[in-house]
Amino acid sequence: xxxxxxxERTEAEQRLKERYAKIEMRQQxxxxxxxxxxxxxxxxxxxxxxxxxxxxxxxFVLPVIFLLGAVQVGVQLYYFMHLKEKGHGIPQYFxxxxxxxxxxxxxxxxxxxWW
Amino acid sequence: xxxxxxxxxxxWPAHPETATLEGKNKFLGFWLFLGGETILFATLFGxxxxxxxxxxxxxxxxxxxxxxLKLVFAMTLLLLTSSLTSVYAxxxxxxxxxxxxxxxxxxxxxxxxxxxMFELYEFVHYVKLGFTFGSSAFSSAFFxxxxxxxxxxxxxxxxxxxxxxxxxxxxxxxxxxPKYYTFSLYWHFIDVVWVFIFTVxxxxxxxx
Numbered sequence: 001x002x003x004x005x006x007x008e009r010t011e012a013e014q015r016l017k018e019r020y021a022k023i024e025m026r027q028q029x030x031x032x033x034x035x036x037x038x039x040x041x042x043x044x045x046x047x048x049x050x051x052x053x054x055x056x057x058x059x060f061v062l063p064v065i066f067l068l069g070a071v072q073v074g075v076q077l078y079y080f081m082h083l084k085e086k087g088h089g090i091p092q093y094f095x096x097x098x099x100x101x102x103x104x105x106x107x108x109x110x111x112x113x114w115w
Numbered sequence: 116x117x118x119x120x121x122x123x124x125x126x127w128p129a130h131p132e133t134a135t136l137e138g139k140n141k142f143l144g145f146w147l148f149l150g151g152e153t154i155l156f157a158t159l160f161g162x163x164x165x166x167x168x169x170x171x172x173x174x175x176x177x178x179x180x181x182x183x184l185k186l187v188f189a190m191t192l193l194l195l196t197s198s199l200t201s202v203y204a205x206x207x208x209x210x211x212x213x214x215x216x217x218x219x220x221x222x223x224x225x226x227x228x229x230x231x232m233f234e235l236y237e238f239v240h241y242v243k244l245g246f247t248f249g250s251s252a253f254s255s256a257f258f259x260x261x262x263x264x265x266x267x268x269x270x271x272x273x274x275x276x277x278x279x280x281x282x283x284x285x286x287x288x289x290x291x292x293p294k295y296y297t298f299s300l301y302w303h304f305i306d307v308v309w310v311f312i313f314t315v316x317x318x319x320x321x322x323x
Contacts, residue, residue, distance in 0.1 A: 006126040014125050018210065025206045032199045039195065043188055046318045058322050069314035073307050080202055081303045087133065091146030098150035102157030109161035 031079040038072045127211035132296035141293045163256040170251030178320030187317045190233045197226035198306040201299045213287040
C-alpha cells in the first residue's frame, strides 16, 4: 500500500472551490442557452427562406446556417467538452487535424463526382 | 493516489478524471479516438453531399419534399439538452456528489432515448413511403450517415446504462471518475456531429 498523497483542502479553500464550480456551471448554462438560440436562428432563417420572405435568398441563408453551425460547434467543443481548459493541447491538435482532413475529404469526393 | 481510496469533499481532487495515470491515458486516448471519429463522419458527409438527390430518373424523393423540420427541431432540442444534463453530471463528478452524477447521467440517457425514438419513427416513416436503404444513391447515403450517427447514440445509451448500474453500489472514486468523464466526452461529440447533420442534411436539404 503506497503512502497516500491526498491533499485536504481547508474550509476556506473548499468554499472557494464550490463557489468557482457554481460560477462555472452558470457559465455552462448560458452557453447552452446560446446554442439553443443559434439553433433557433438557423431554423428560423430556413423557415424564412421557405416562406419566401424578402432578402432570404439561398445565397444568404446557406452561408448563415453554416456560420451558425460552426459557432455552435465551437461553443460545444470549448465549453461543454472543456477544450479551453489547461491540458488540452494535444486533443486540440488532433481535433483540428481531424477537421482539416474532414474538410478536405468531402471536398475531394464532391470534386471527383461532380467535376 | 490509490484508485480505490475513500475520499471526502475536501480531499477529492479538482480534476478527478485525470488524477490517476490511467485517467490521464484514457483522457488522451479518447480525444485521439474522437479525432478519428471526425474523419469517419467526414467521409460519410462527403459521400452524402456527393450523392444527395441522386437516384433513378423520375425519382420522386428529393431533400426538399422529404424532410420535416419540426421533427428535426424537436430531436435537436432533445439532444442538446441531453448534452447539458451530462455537463451537470460532470459538475457533480468534480464536486464529489455521486447521487448527482447518477441522476444527471440517467436524465441524459432518458433524453437520448427520446431522440432515438423520434429518429426511429422518422426512418420507419420514410421506409413506408418507399424511401429505403436500397432504393437510390441518395437514400443509401442518407441512411448510412444518419443511421451511423443513430447507432453511435444507441451505443452511448447502452454505455451510460451500464455505467449507472455497475457503479450504483460503488460510489464515486478514482476508478469510475475517468469512465464517466470519457462517456461525457463521447456524448458531446455525437451532439457536435448532430449539429453538422441537421445543418448539412436537413437545413441545406430544404433549400433548393
